[in-house]
Amino acid sequence: MDTIVAISTSTASASGIGVIRLSGPKAKEIAQRCFFSSEKKIQSHRVYYGRFVDVNEHVLDDGLMVFMKSPKSFTGEDLVEISLHGNPLILSQAVETLIVRGARLARPGEFSERAFLSGKLDLMQVEAIAQLIASGSSEEARQARRRLDGKSSLLITQLMEKTTHLLAQLEADIDFPEEDIDPDVEDQLLQKCQELMDLSKTLLSSYAHIQKLSSGYHVLIAGLPNAGKSTLFNALLGSERAIVTDIAGTTRDTLEEEIWIEGRNIRLIDSAGYAPQTQDPIEKQGISRMEDKLKHVDLLCWICDVSDPDFEAAHKIFASVPPHRRWWIWSKTDLPSPLPPKPDLELDHVLGLSAKSGQGLEAFRQDLQKRFSTQVQDIEGGGIANDRQKNLLEAFYQSCFQTSQSIARHDSPELIAFELRQGYRNLQDMLGQDIDMEKVYDEIFSTFCVGK
Ligand SMILES: Nc1nc2c(ncn2[C@@H]2O[C@H](COP(=O)(O)OP(=O)(O)O)[C@@H](O)[C@H]2O)c(=O)[nH]1
Ligand SMILES: [Mg+2]
Missing domain, CATH: 3.40.50.300 (P-loop containing nucleotide triphosphate hydrolases)
Incomplete structure (x- = not known):
């Protein structure tokens, strides 16, 4: 795995400080080839003052460095943050130096992608980062923060558990294909489908409100x-x-x-x-x-x-x-x-x-x-917050609806379970479980800026 580097703060204008992030197995080693502190031994989660030296051995700036040992970091990998004065020129020279010393320039969204790959964040949480950063009002930011904390993901996980439960019940019946489903059991199954539909409807209704928070009333x-x-x-x-x-x-x-x-x-x-x-x-x-x-x-x-x-x-x-x-x-x-x-x-x-x-x-x-x-x-958790999430949840709702129709028609348990399993896939996609990484990269991470 490469060690990646990028400026994580805005480079649009000068600021008091700017932060450079390095993530990957060699983060600490590479940082220590450029950043010199009076302390020889760098410990995890401690702040060190020191000087940043460029490729020509000139002191570029002084600043602070923090090393966060894997897995206790944003990306889940070894991570270093160096803060220098927030002049975009100084920061980009520092990044160039770190590249010469062995790092690779990060792609847009690559830090978040690594956090996702190492299981630190699910896909809805990754999306919440972008939304938190782009929030135009404090209420919108509050809701994005709740999603980043995993409140919405928890609701999806609960839906998944309930769906799994229902699937297990259906699968038990698959073993006895010649028997019709007992009417009492059928009622129970229908009720469970309805519950899944109700829960997804409530969550879907949060979308309009979340959109309002960003577009304004x-x-x-x-x-x-x-x-x-x-x-x-x-x-x-x-x-x-x-x-x-x-x-x-x-x-x-x-x-x-x-x-x-x-x-x-x-x-x-x-x-x-x-x-x-x-x-x-x-x-x-x-x-x-x-x-x-x-x-x-x-x-x-x-x-x-x-x-x-x-x-x-x-x-x-x-x-x-x-x-x-x-x-x-x-x-x-x-x-x-x-x-x-x-x-x-x-x-x-x-x-x-x-x-x-x-x-x-x-x-x-x-x-x-x-x-x-x-x-x-009444937005529970943090709601759902973009078209991707909404479309997947709608597809799940549709699957539950089809499943209940299928139960009522006395279709074979296999057919019923097939429909519901499709729905389950949509919930998995919401969180990014078992997902095609290339597609996710194009759809999500590539829209991030470098350094996120
Ligand atoms: N006394 C008083 N006059 C007002 C008040 N609000 C507006 N006006 C006057 O009513 C006139 C029309 O105001 P304006 O805001 O241009 O009305 P608009 O055509 O509805 O946009 C102006 O002469 C204002 O000064 C108010 O609260 N009290
Ligand atoms: Mg007027």
Whole structure:
């Protein structure tokens, strides 16, 4: 097995420190040909200060080195981490030196691949590393961390155990092919299939939420012209992103910005005022864009000026959004106004605020946070997190469904077991057991960057 080397920190710009990783049987030996510490004997899991000397015997930099003896390391092999100053030039010179001294440059994802091959991580955990590093919100990172800890893998392992159990029961019957399955046993088998299907359904439903955590929850701010949409949009962003005037039709396009509320990533969309009768071609386009957005948003916040209430437009717009996805927001509550009538519409939530004075804004933020946090609470484990995992789990679900159909049809136990065994393969593939390494490399590791 080669000893591989790469820079594991970002090389896009300079930083305080940068870390180089070496993994393989000769990691320590090669490191000690370049990194010199006053301590002669390097022990495992200890930090040593020293100097890094390049091929021309010049001191390149000083820094720290840690040696982690196999199997107690990320890759499961002997592993060395050297931290030097984070200048990409210094780091790449150090890597070149280590290559001259006997290491080979790592391929993208090769450290993770070795962790996988040595059984330190399963495939879902490997995928979680990439997701953890790429997380755009703290909630997304938290879920990826749970997957990396093996929480989702455990659920898959439990599904595998239950499937094995069912298979054993079927296989017991295979020995008596001439007898029909006892009706009581048949009921039991069907129940077990149903349980497997229910468990995979629950896990599958986490996918949409996990995707939301990375793409963000889309919140559309809509309403009549001059309702105060852009003022609210700016207040939530904390910047004057959208132009605010008292001239109706100021916002003609949709504007999108990201905000974070309690670790959740929310995409706020400000839209053109809803004025279906407008003759202005630009405003018309703006409105049709807003209507397009309506179909995909997670929440519609309809802004209605409390000092000038109007319900007609809302009735039209609301027809295309289910009730649990629409909120009614009375704006400009700082203005003197009669107590507004309750809108004659089925709504999820009604609240009042003044984007100008700030009154009610914090409550609105909290409502948004609550609204979206309930959606992720029920992700057990860490859910499933990419198309590969989803497709395999769906295939497993289908196999369980076919198995139950097959049982109900009184097919031969062999046939029934065959179907279920196919399903079992899908679970194995999720974790990367008995898998074709070349295919896995192309699909997964090659998408990583070097050093991971
Ligand atoms: N008094 C008061 N005026 C507001 C408030 N929000 C917006 N406005 C005013 O209402 C007008 C229209 O605001 P704007 O945000 O451009 O509305 P939009 O057309 O819905 O985007 C501007 O003159 C704002 O200053 C508010 O909370 N209180
Ligand atoms: Mg506007």
